[in-house]
Amino acid sequence: MYPLELQKLIELFKKLPGVGNKTAERYALLVLEMEEAEVEEFAEGLLDAKRKITECEICGNYTNGKHCDICLDAQRDESVICVVSSARDILAIEKLNSFQGRYHVLGGLISTVNNVMPNDLNIDKLLLRLNDEVKELILAFSPTLEGETTALYLSKKVDESVVISHLAQGLPMGGQLEYADEMTLLRSFENRKKV
Template sequence: MDGTSEILEQAIEQLAKLPGTGRKSARRIALYLLKQNEDDVMKLANALISLKKSITRCSTCGVISDGDPCSICENAKRHTGQICVVEESQDVFLIEKTNEFRGRYHVLGGVISPLDNIGPDDVRINQLMQRVNDENEQLEEVILALNPDSEGEATSYYINKLLKPYEKIKVTRIAYGIPMGTELEFIDEATLGRAFASRNTF
């Protein structure tokens, strides 16, 4: 367009792809960055490049991490008999803030969603079952902490069904004092902490 900067428009176009960011917000961010000194902008740019190039996923639990294995899986003080199953890495970060859980995690990387053509083989359920069958894990409890929506519920029931034959493993789910359809990301720490403390048998 005449009278505008093509470089600025390219930046706005890329920023507008961020979740919850429309073109107006993207333009505001781009203009804000233009006003900052070069060092600060370069720090942001380098942080984004490092995020993409250096961050990995733990081969054991699947959480986003700086190293493999992650610090949680590597921590000898964590309770090895408990695995908390969550949908995404952000759920691990939220639960860790509550200080209510001292076991380890398993990140599915999604949930079963037939409408989106996502089946059990498209999420990390097979890897969970490998851990269940690993004698070194010595599992006593699998805690299901998936979002209380239809996909999360379907995935929880599917995993519970797979675990039924394992009589020594207790399957529990966190208690939700929240409305159906609300994602863990939007729950305050106190509510999530109480839900975790009062989890019940699946």
């Protein structure tokens, strides 16, 4: 059996998604082989990110200030807001280098099974953002029951002057947006359908 501290490190690595016993063991042993300065940098990096990264006050994206880079970027189109369930989805869409509008993070999707109601989500803030300049909302949700329910709810809440569009079919049913391959995501973005 491993010494207590090593065993604990292995358990910590196992908290990461997709990391099982073997991989956790490999990571932990790798840490032991690293220079102490390198391990310190690693530990400080974790803490620093955790302490300094918060949610953008406007859109909910990750930021180290009040507002995220996308909200601060005057070049981006204010007339289109892409609505996503989590800030991770923004990273996936930004990688496509195709969308030039703004974002809004809901912080989840409506789910009766998991007892997530509209009030639990960042919906009020989104509705407040819908001024005359906003012409289109792109609902970029995973094609799940929760995604459909949330889209339906939003389409009833949003004024008719704002066009609502959905990502086109082609995304894996029930799959997570962030795991879709880039081509599929790009195609479903460009072929989005008006509701």
